[in-house]
Amino acid sequence: MNETKYWIRDRLGLNAALAETVLTGFIRDAVETTRSKGVVVGLSGGVDSALAAALAAKALEPSRVHAFLLPYRTSNPDSISDAEVVAKDFDLVTTTIDISPMVDLYFENLAEGDIDKVRLGNKMARERMSILFDQAKKLGCLVLGTSNKTEILLGYSTIFGDNASSINPLGDLYKQQVWQLAHHLGVPQEVVGKKPSADLWPGQTDEGELGFDYTSADEVLCLMFDLGLSPSEVVDQGYAASVVDRIAAMEERNRFKRRLMLIARLSDSAINLDREIPRD
């Protein structure tokens, strides 16, 4: 293995205990500074929201963490049961709100056929975030973000949907660091280990839709964004040119989505603080 790969592996490692201390401190500080009563978080059944909820439960009393399950009628039933397992493990009370009526009503009122699966998925993501902010207002809480560094850099998210939040403890963690920290905090293995999916349509998986796996994406992004290598230099490290080009293109095309977040900084390459890249 060449020297750069050792470097990458080291940078993508994480001292999970220290990260837990810092990120629970981040949540506590944000809640105290804004004089909020706690946080609301949408639990999707996936690892990112499970980790955010787990951090919040450790940072605050679990009674100050309000978990919401926001299924659509096509949501995978496993997503709901996984979310319930996470809530139970971290002692969180959940509220379930079915978003199907509002999402369906919107599209029913449009012209026949004026719909596609990406727009439907975006609408679902924004409907959920709209509900979370409404509940946060009612409860005097902050909305906890659950986007990680990999998806923020790729722009693999719905702007003002899942990428919106009041505070985001995960935004400087690559996906594999999310896995490490979730494992450390005791997020159930069936959640940490399952194939990542936005569950916006049946059978959707992140890696299937992206066309590359998260491990490669993390490494390529780390080389380009953190360490400043050009795409061709990344290819020289042994990564497939097609994958590198696709990642580089996504990163560039979706920069506009990532200028509104307050991110807990862990590294020397936090997205909003160390690398303020203009959106145009």
Add this chain to the structure above:
Amino acid sequence: MANKLTVGLAQIDCTLGAVKGNVQKHLSWIEKAREQGVELLLFPELSITGYRLLHLTSRVSCRIDESETIRQLADASGEMAVVVGLVEEGGQGVLYNSAVMLRAGQIVHVHRKLYLPTYGIFQEGRFFGPGQRLDLAPIAGEKLGLLICEDLWHPQLAQRLAAGGGKVLGVLSAGPGRVGSGETLESQEIWECITRSTAVVNTSWLLYCNRVGWEEGSFYAGGSHIVRPGGQILCRAANFQEDLLVATLDLREVDRLRWRLPLLRAERADIEGPG
């Protein structure tokens, strides 16, 4: 106790832009330090104002010779030398990131930060002007050199202070924390590498006072510490919490080490070559 100096590092959290509350905190920590017999008390960089001020910088600045805040802190210092960090108004509309040493109602020394980091997360060059002078301050019949954070990353400053007779180097810092894969914080590892090597190559006591708390998503881990002139860490404050680190230093240890390890005496300015 001739040749002994009791020092305190006030590892506090500072609220961004909230000068009044921060000053109150300084006053109560000065009292805490006095109870422990501290003779030299350091606060972190920009302790009065908070660090990541950006466009708030000019709103919290003061002319130190006219400032009510400074007068209040100077009066509270009594026989203790108290070093605070603040935004100093110079002439011609220049603001400085300064460390001000107060004792018995007087300003006894001012260090204006010489190297202003303006890269990555840091934006100091946009808001501050760089200082132009390096000086030593009197302490317990000996000399103290003060530096602010990035200044320590430019090793000729510490060397000049030590060569000029400084036996203690005090560093005020607002060093953002970083977590990586290692056992300790990445930020702490690199700082301790620099503080320890600075202490040993300059055979000086080194006091590193960092802050704690959060600003705009960036955290400060603390980890303030004192390094012996031989490079060993004497003591370290707790991480992630406010802490007053107190220790009594033997200033003669510097002389004894400089006899055994005459690095400063051997320094040469006449070597030809690049640079």
